[in-house]
Amino acid sequence: MSLKNWLYALSATAVLTLPAVHDAQAEDSIYVPLFTYRTGPFAGSGTPIANGMHDYLTLLNERDGGIGGVKLIVEECETGYDTKKGLECYESVKPKKPVIVNPWSTGITLPLIPKAAVDKIPVLSMAYGLSASAKGDTFPWIFNPPATYWDGFTQILQYIATQEGGGIEKLKGKKIGYIYLDASFGREPLPLIEQLSKELGFEAKLYPVAAADMQNQSSQWLSVRRDKPDYMILYGWGALNATAVKEAVKTNYPMEKFISIWWPSEDDAKGAGDGAKGFKTLNWHAVGADFPLLADIQKHVVDAGKSQVSGKDKVGQVLYNRGIYNSMLIAEAIRRAQEITGNKVVTGEDVRRGLEGLNIDDARLKEIGLEGFTGAVKLSCTDHNGHFSTFVQSWNGTTYEKVSDYIAPLSDKVGPLLDADAKAYAEKNAPWPARSEACDAS
Amino acid sequence: MFYRETGQFKQSYAADQAVFPILQDRLGLAAILLVAFVVVPLFGNEFLLASVMVPFLILSLGAIGLNILVGYTGLLSLGSAAFMGVGAYAAYKLSTIFPGVNILVWILCSGFFAAGIGVLFGLPSLRIKGFYLAVATLAAQFFLQWCFVRISWLYNDNPSGAIEVPARTLFGLAITGPSATPVTRYLVVLVIVVVMTLLASNIVHGRIGRTWMAVRDMDIAAQLMGIRLLPAKLLAFAVSSFYCGVSGALMVFLWLGAAEPSAFDIKLSFLLLFMVIIGGLGSMIGSFFGAALIHILPIVIRGLPEALGLPIAAATVEHLTYLIVGALIIFFLIVEPHGLARLWQIAKQKLRVWPFPY
Numbered sequence: 001m002s003l004k005n006w007l008y009a010l011s012a013t014a015v016l017t018l019p020a021v022h023d024a025q026a027e028d029s030i031y032v033p034l035f036t037y038r039t040g041p042f043a044g045s046g047t048p049i050a051n052g053m054h055d056y057l058t059l060l061n062e063r064d065g066g067i068g069g070v071k072l073i074v075e076e077c078e079t080g081y082d083t084k085k086g087l088e089c090y091e092s093v094k095p096k097k098p099v100i101v102n103p104w105s106t107g108i109t110l111p112l113i114p115k116a117a118v119d120k121i122p123v124l125s126m127a128y129g130l131s132a133s134a135k136g137d138t139f140p141w142i143f144n145p146p147a148t149y150w151d152g153f154t155q156i157l158q159y160i161a162t163q164e165g166g167g168i169e170k171l172k173g174k175k176i177g178y179i180y181l182d183a184s185f186g187r188e189p190l191p192l193i194e195q196l197s198k199e200l201g202f203e204a205k206l207y208p209v210a211a212a213d214m215q216n217q218s219s220q221w222l223s224v225r226r227d228k229p230d231y232m233i234l235y236g237w238g239a240l241n242a243t244a245v246k247e248a249v250k251t252n253y254p255m256e257k258f259i260s261i262w263w264p265s266e267d268d269a270k271g272a273g274d275g276a277k278g279f280k281t282l283n284w285h286a287v288g289a290d291f292p293l294l295a296d297i298q299k300h301v302v303d304a305g306k307s308q309v310s311g312k313d314k315v316g317q318v319l320y321n322r323g324i325y326n327s328m329l330i331a332e333a334i335r336r337a338q339e340i341t342g343n344k345v346v347t348g349e350d351v352r353r354g355l356e357g358l359n360i361d362d363a364r365l366k367e368i369g370l371e372g373f374t375g376a377v378k379l380s381c382t383d384h385n386g387h388f389s390t391f392v393q394s395w396n397g398t399t400y401e402k403v404s405d406y407i408a409p410l411s412d413k414v415g416p417l418l419d420a421d422a423k424a425y426a427e428k429n430a431p432w433p434a435r436s437e438a439c440d441a442s
Numbered sequence: 443m444f445y446r447e448t449g450q451f452k453q454s455y456a457a458d459q460a461v462f463p464i465l466q467d468r469l470g471l472a473a474i475l476l477v478a479f480v481v482v483p484l485f486g487n488e489f490l491l492a493s494v495m496v497p498f499l500i501l502s503l504g505a506i507g508l509n510i511l512v513g514y515t516g517l518l519s520l521g522s523a524a525f526m527g528v529g530a531y532a533a534y535k536l537s538t539i540f541p542g543v544n545i546l547v548w549i550l551c552s553g554f555f556a557a558g559i560g561v562l563f564g565l566p567s568l569r570i571k572g573f574y575l576a577v578a579t580l581a582a583q584f585f586l587q588w589c590f591v592r593i594s595w596l597y598n599d600n601p602s603g604a605i606e607v608p609a610r611t612l613f614g615l616a617i618t619g620p621s622a623t624p625v626t627r628y629l630v631v632l633v634i635v636v637v638m639t640l641l642a643s644n645i646v647h648g649r650i651g652r653t654w655m656a657v658r659d660m661d662i663a664a665q666l667m668g669i670r671l672l673p674a675k676l677l678a679f680a681v682s683s684f685y686c687g688v689s690g691a692l693m694v695f696l697w698l699g700a701a702e703p704s705a706f707d708i709k710l711s712f713l714l715l716f717m718v719i720i721g722g723l724g725s726m727i728g729s730f731f732g733a734a735l736i737h738i739l740p741i742v743i744r745g746l747p748e749a750l751g752l753p754i755a756a757a758t759v760e761h762l763t764y765l766i767v768g769a770l771i772i773f774f775l776i777v778e779p780h781g782l783a784r785l786w787q788i789a790k791q792k793l794r795v796w797p798f799p800y
Binding site: 036038039076077078080083084087088091092094095106107110111113114115117118119130131182183184186187191210211212251301308375424425428429430431440 | 487497760763
């Protein structure tokens with residue numbers, strides 16, 4: 001009995017002491033929370049991303065003493081890819097005045113979209129979340145560079161067309177299979193597919209995979225075997241990717257005709273053995289650790305024992321570099337915010353302006369130590385996405401190799417959809433606040 | 443010594459049959475309500491209100507709903523999350539079709555939709571019991587969740603496939619949407635939960651509750667005593683789903699702010715069932731204890747290393763939380779298989795005879 005009372009007393013003190021800690025925040029620092037998931041069913045994808053994000057920011061602290069001389073307070077909050085826990089994380093970091101949040105889950109991003117403007121905390125949902133949030137005039141606080149899922153789909157279609165030896169008119173009469181996670185993320189391209197299949201004259205075959213059946217796709221692949229699509233497109237996450245590659249190998253589907261959106265990792269392809277060679281995914285940044293910045297991370301962070309990576313070979317993997325890219329955007333946005341405002345310690349409002357004025361050109365990439373790592377990034381007040389080009393990479397059994405040039409999205413097809421979508425969102429969530437944030441001339 | 447009913451004489455049957463016959467209990471309840479209505483909103487910070495108290499109250503309401511079915515009527519259900527989802531989607535559709543009507547009206551109305559669906563899936567309960575009924579309600583869970591994903595009418599054809607909460611006000615104060623402050627949301631949830639708990643408490647202590655308990659203890663005997671099983675069981679399903687539905691609507695509108703269908707997955711059903719079992723089957727206060735143990739305890743454990751200044755990585759803390767909460771659940775169930783509510787009862791009994799235990 002006494003134990004229970006003791007427990008209650010303990011929990012009561014803990015709840016009461018929590019706020020005290022939050023207030024004891026250093027004044028001359030910038031607080032950057034990282035929402036990560038190293039636990040739960042998606043930990044396999046979440047861990048390398050978390051490591052990449054964390055190591056880049058730690059490097060800035062260790063090597064340069066922060067950004068512009070201001071230390072970053074980097075703190076991870078474990079979401080487990082769970083919306084409720086993610087919101088709990090958001091509420092727990094909010095009093096510490098974060099300058100930016102990265103939800104790393106579409107489910108967590110959606111509730112944060114209306115909150116961002118009220119709490120004055122910009123949301124960076126890098127190539128996930130709500131595609132329509134690319135419209136800066138409707139969503140001044142949400143940023144989703146470098147490309148939307150719709151952009152990605154048109155990029156894959158164009159790659160397929162070049163494989164067929166021509167422009168997108170070559171898609172006519174082709175049969176294209178689309179296997180996807182039957183949740184908001186995978187369903188998002190469906191209206192686009194419907195429209196494009198009519199316009200371009202290809203036949204679309206849909207293979208939805210329910211979230212609960214991610215590891216059991218035999219029925220879908222049986223249909224694939226029957227339908228014999230000319231190309232397969234994959235929109236998956238976590239175990240879905242690994243299982244899809246395995247099943248494709250098992251069904252003897254030609255791997256060079258199996259193209260995924262940008263989320264599969266090395267492990268997803270490796271698990272399927274040699275048969276997975278030729279499996280293709282989109283990407284917008286390099287794979288591998290052959291960059292001065294990553295060498296610095298190796299030296300200052302990993303070798304110094306300040307990273308959580310489990311082995312040196314993990315540095316430079318696809319999703320690790322994805323985390324690097326994410327943190328590069330954060331760091332550059334903070335730097336830009338410091339330039340715009342002239343303040344060393346910036347706030348969420350400043351970083352929002354920094355994101356809108358983001359302009360990472362090749363010269364800047366070289367300065368960072370990431371020359372050739374990715375294309376230039378430039379956002380504006382109206383365009384919070386950029387709709388940048390991506391390329392196709394192919395699995396060679398040990399790593400991904402770039403096999404195509406940068407492909408620009410079909411903006412004339414995607415643009416009207418985005419406009420309509422943003423407008424519909426504002427209407428459904430009426431009264432949606434009109435943009436009141438001024439635009440910096442950049 | 444202080445907790446004793448000596449000298450408290452009852453002069454009417456009503457007083458004798460009261461839910462809280464002892465004065466100290468009534469004072470204790472008043473004190474709890476005072477803390478909940480005055481102290482917490484005045485002194486709690488935003489995190490405590492928005493991430494601890496609001497979810498705790500909403501989950502408690504869901505647990506009460508499930509407790510009515512599992513604890514009081516003895517019908518095992520694994521579909522409670524789906525019924526919560528019905529409430530949430532009903533409230534969403536109603537509030538977008540009739541935006542002029544106050545959102546609280548729709549949140550309460552959504553319970554009726556959940557009740558209707560609950561009755562429908564409760565029909566097999568006349569023939570099947572125990573694990574078999576659990577499987578039948580599991581079918582409800584999967585079927586309804588499939589509907590939330592596939593029927594785009596339910597989420598107004600949003601390309602994101604999620605339901606987003608529009609901003610709504612009560613007496614000019616924003617209660618849903620981004621500008622609703624945690625204090626307002628907490629108070630709204632608190633009022634609804636307190637009133638509905640009171641209602642539930644009256645239902646289970648009255649004729650209907652006794653009918654349910656008779657069915658739970660032995661349905662053939664209950665039938666022989668003249669209780670009609672089908673209406674009794676269906677009523678239990680209806681009331682239970684009503685509570686779950688309201689709690690689901692509250693969850694989306696006053697807690698999450700937007701929800702994907704996965705918010706109502708089987709995990710939530712199990713969570714509610716754990717709350718009911720650990721809190722105490724057939725006990726109102728047990729539902730609150732269970733929700734506190736499942737929802738608040740992990741938050742406290744997660745906050746402890748930081749509060750104590752221990753540098754432990756977030757993921758490690760998460761693993762530790764799982765370990766500790768799991769161990770505590772087993773510990774409590776070993777110490778008292780009838781749940782925390784039974785521990786509470788024992789504590790009260792001990793207090794009664796203190797300082798001369800026999």
